[in-house]
Amino acid sequence: MTWLLIVLGVAIVVSPLMWFRQSPRQKLITELRREASSQGIQVTLHRRPDAREDETRLETVCYRIPWPDDSCRQSWVLHRYSGRGWESACSGWLWTISQAPPEWDHKLPELVTSLPSGVSAIVANNTGIGVIWNEREDADDLVKIVENLKKLQSWAKKI
Numbered sequence: 001m002t003w004l005l006i007v008l009g010v011a012i013v014v015s016p017l018m019w020f021r022q023s024p025r026q027k028l029i030t031e032l033r034r035e036a037s038s039q040g041i042q043v044t045l046h047r048r049p050d051a052r053e054d055e056t057r058l059e060t061v062c063y064r065i066p067w068p069d070d071s072c073r074q075s076w077v078l079h080r081y082s083g084r085g086w087e088s089a090c091s092g093w094l095w096t097i098s099q100a101p102p103e104w105d106h107k108l109p110e111l112v113t114s115l116p117s118g119v120s121a122i123v124a125n126n127t128g129i130g131v132i133w134n135e136r137e138d139a140d141d142l143v144k145i146v147e148n149l150k151k152l153q154s155w156a157k158k159i
Helices: 002-018 024-038 108-114 139-158
Strands: 042-047 058-066 076-079 094-096 119-125 128-133
Touching: 024 042, 024 139, 042 128, 058 119, 058 139, 108 119, 108 139, 128 139
Parallel strands: none
Antiparallel strands: 042 058, 058 128, 076 094, 076 119, 119 128
16 A cells, blocks of 8 residues: 555656656757757747738747848748738749849749748748748758758849
8 A cells, every 4th residue: 555655646746747748749840940050040930921010929930041141131021821912923922011122033933842831931021031831841841941041042142
């Protein structure tokens, strides 16, 4: 009987500690974000890409690379999976906030076809250029995202 009480007491003490363990999904997200950070990508919470001015809730994740210099800074959003915005040259993608400069018109359609299906937007703002990603895929898609962000960054240097 004493052993049973000891086991029950230990179980009561240890069970709340089990809540602090990461689930496999949380572990994957932690690894993805750590890998992105090691490659110079900033991971931040972000508003929905099609959000109106008064919608300020941070409910998506943005993988962003900083602008190479201050002369490259732009502000535009190209997104899919929502009806808000106006048509772009990229099939199935819409502009919101504002449209990228015309120099991007022949580059963006090529880029969006190489993005993983979990990417719902390309966001350019004062801090850098990034993608809104649902983080449901694996490290292979992170590699594609990093490659495309670096490509966007190098294009911005030339424009």
